[in-house]
Amino acid sequence: MELLPIRRAILSVTDKSGLAEFAAFLHQHGVELVSTGGTKKAMADAGLPVTAVDSVTGFPEMLGGRVKTLHPHIHAGILADKDDPEHLKTLEAFKLQPFDLICVNLYDFAKAAASGANLKQAVEQIDIGGPTMLRASAKNLHSILVVPSAEHYARVTAELSANAKNGTLHAPLALRRDLAVDTFRRTSAYDAMISDYLGRAPQ
Template sequence: MDLLPIKRALLSVTDKSGLVEFATFLHENGVELVSTGGTARMLTEAGLKVTPVSKVTGFPEILGGRVKTLHPHIHAGILADKDNPEHLSTLKELGIAAFDLIVVNLYNFAEAARKGLDLRAAIEEIDIGGPCMLRATAKNFHSMLVLPDPADYAEVSAELKANEMRVGLEFRRRMAAKTFERTSNYDRMITDYLSSKTA
């Protein structure tokens, strides 16, 4: 798919810079907003209509937030190839709505490491669901747009305005490459941290 219409987005971010403005732009252009935890609270307080992830999954956030987006209703909605009739048929059969845009940035593990937290406290700052969503969306860039960095909100807004709320394949490929670089660096940082510690 060359030009991807953006109709449904999932937003779950630690760095909330520019988030309300970007989400407002999406909302004003008819994009359904799905969100988690603190991100959902911030958007709701800004007056935006937001669907909680728990309503999509039919399951509450559990284990202190460790498990919230790790669910087929999220990941099938991300990983479905929109050019594959079999994938679309499966979504329809199971009542799963596809996503078009994932806006995710990761827990700030570097800050946790700098604080000198003990090992058990530090590992709570290791993001699991975020990298899973980022990597799944980046893999499926032919059918999805992934945004791992608030610095890209302005450019994607311009792209969407220029193309009647659609985004081109080349832009999506570029964001996918940036995303894999981000998750790779994140994993390297955690690897280095754990390798320097003793249990």
């Protein structure tokens, strides 16, 4: 679709600069905010209503936080093609709700690697759920707006505002495509950094 209505969003970020303002903008336009951990706390502390991911999935965070968002209630909502009636029927059959915006940036693995942490400690800072959501969202750019960095907040805010209709924000396809391109660039660089570290890290 050319203009995507934005009604439901996941926000899960390491870099929280500008988060409160961006989330407040979404909330003011009726967007449901879903989040995890520190991001959820930051938005709640800013006075914003936030739905916890574990209330969406029906499962608590587990394995020391390794498993939070890896669940059909999250990923079916991200990967559903809103232009495909069969996908929409599947969501309805399993009582799954789609997402429209995914705002995620990744664990700071470079900081962990540079800190002198041992291999066991460093690998705990390899983000799994974040890249998975980012890649899924970028793949599904026809049905999702992915926001992989705080540096995009100003453009996203401006373009969603410019395309608001009847009180609902809309994301144009050109914006979604641009940010999908940037998302794959970032996840590729992230994986390359991890591969380089693992190849040279002491045991």
